[in-house]
Amino acid sequence: MTKKQKVVLYRIILTVILLVAMVAADKVLGVENGYIRFGMYMIPYLVIGYDILKKAVLGIIHGEVFDENFLMAIATIGAMGLGEYLEGAAVMLFYQIGELFQSYAVGKSRKNIAALMDIRPDYANIEEDGQLVQVDPDEIAIGTIIVVQPGEKVAIDGVVVEGNATLNTSALTGESIPVEVAPGDSVISGSINMSGVLRIRTEKEFDESTVSKILELVENSAMKKAKTENFISKFARYYTPFVCYMALALAIGMPVIQLLINGTPEWKLWFIRALTILVISCPCALVISIPLSFFGGIGAASARGILVKGSNYMEVLADTNYVVCDKTGTLTEGVFRVNQINAAGEFNEETLLEVAALAEGFSNHPISKSLKEAYKGEIDLTRVTDLEEISGHGVIARVDGREVVAGNEKLMKKQNISYELPKAVGTIVYVAVDGEYAGHILIADVVKKNARQAVKRMKASGVKEVIMLTGDAQAIAESVAKEVGVDKVYSELLPAQKVERLEEILSGKQPKEMVAFVGDGINDAPVLSRADLGIAMGALGSDAAIEAADIVLMDDNPDKIITAIRIARKTLGIVRQNITFSLIVKFGCLFLGAIGLANMWMAIFADVGVMILAVLNAMRALRIR
């Protein structure tokens, strides 16, 4: 509890004691004198309500009439004036209890959510004269060597210069599989070192590091308000004055009508009813529970490595009917691997791969890299001589003195080598040795393990269409589409054409249907921002993607898309429950209060009780799995 809350708590306790004492004294002694009775109840009333009365007066001075302080002041002063001393003091007491609970519950849930997202490193170690010194990460310059011991967080992005360790990135990605790092590897701030001492040369300032970027994003997410939130704030602006005028109409209008009809106005009865209504008029339950639900949902998502940039995106996510995916890096690994080796002539799979890997040994082209990766043996580059790299075609080199030609179809044609046409789709490296065709190696991007399941689950949960866009050749695109099970595929698209396709999809849907685009953030930023909802995937460490997207999936698991949709839908569900519940109870009590079936105590429940229930319900959003 904060200091402010403690003071209120003491005042509440004191008031309860005073009230009990006063009621006892009143009953036992049977105080007859009206002034003394009034004075007796005024003490607890002022103890509990002085600040409300003060705020009400200040409000009137500043022209802020319709706030809840004013309402409570009017309601309780009215009750006191009518001689309902106990009621007046009790209403004030319960109002304060409610306020205290609200500020406590909200504070607590804020802290819970904040703790969920607490990845902020408090310090970094640097070495000074052989001693480790803890310093504020803010003060560390680029290029400093920081030391991260087991159990500590990496404070700043950088490169390992010494030491091996296992890093836990679950706070960032939601994935519990640890990552091994060795000298030369990049490490991302926010990951936790689980074993071994690491020396890291920082490559960014703390403010620019991943962990700061993520924190900034999550903390600002509450600024982007959802439509529902804006609706509620508008509603609140009209609701309170409406209730006040209704109370006024009841207090004055009804007795006047009675006076006109039968000449016996019941001023006191209608006045009490009007006061009861005033107590119900605070819109707090609604106003608090909506952002709290959204914030809980955003917290729950971020605990699973899904960063949502604003409450408004939760709404869009919940209504997503079309998911448009980029292929490379989203549904596929985005890494080229040797998929198939078809040897011919004197060669077998192993020897074919060996000559190809050696011939391409000096190249850094992604295809060469995947060949070298696939070849298990050591690549002894002294065996390679007379290397000639032909850009856009391949290489010609001598391996152990034999001429090796490795490259694409164009190269084979150029060299007049007859070759066999492969059946599979992908990038193909043809190899010829001493002018004779020796076979081909198929290199293809691999479909992610859970891509198929992810698409299936999206469809099962009500996503109408999953569409794939790619710049790749039609054959490759279609084989991937078939393997993953998407509904539609558009291939051979330039980045600008991807935007055009998306525009088509956007114009072909119903206005209420939402289109989400999922990409890896590399060269699809225009599409990300054009879609109703841009989801960047595997964005850990990629600032551009974090910038362009509305939702950021920290790891590259396509299954997270459906997790995000599910969290958003449940959050929206809770929001709707809270709105409906609060409105029904409030208007119900307003009506009952107006016809005299609800008393002050029910009014207090309508105000404080509904708020408590709504806050508790909102907290469920945090626990969505």
Added chain:
Amino acid sequence: MKKNYKVEVDCPNCALKMEEAAKKTAGVKEATLAFMTQKMKVEFEDNADVDAVMQEVVKNCKKTVSDGEIYL
């Protein structure tokens, strides 16, 4: 120009009112107050004197919500 400020406000309805008050202050282009994170983001008009405008914002917020604090 945009700036973030820490605020202290107890009730969500008060937060809404403070947001309104800040928005209406001259020199403020847009203001958002997030009750959940207790932060206020203020976007200033192009040639506004930030310090002077914020003094006004604090004054206007105090008027509407007497126990709300903005930490400059």
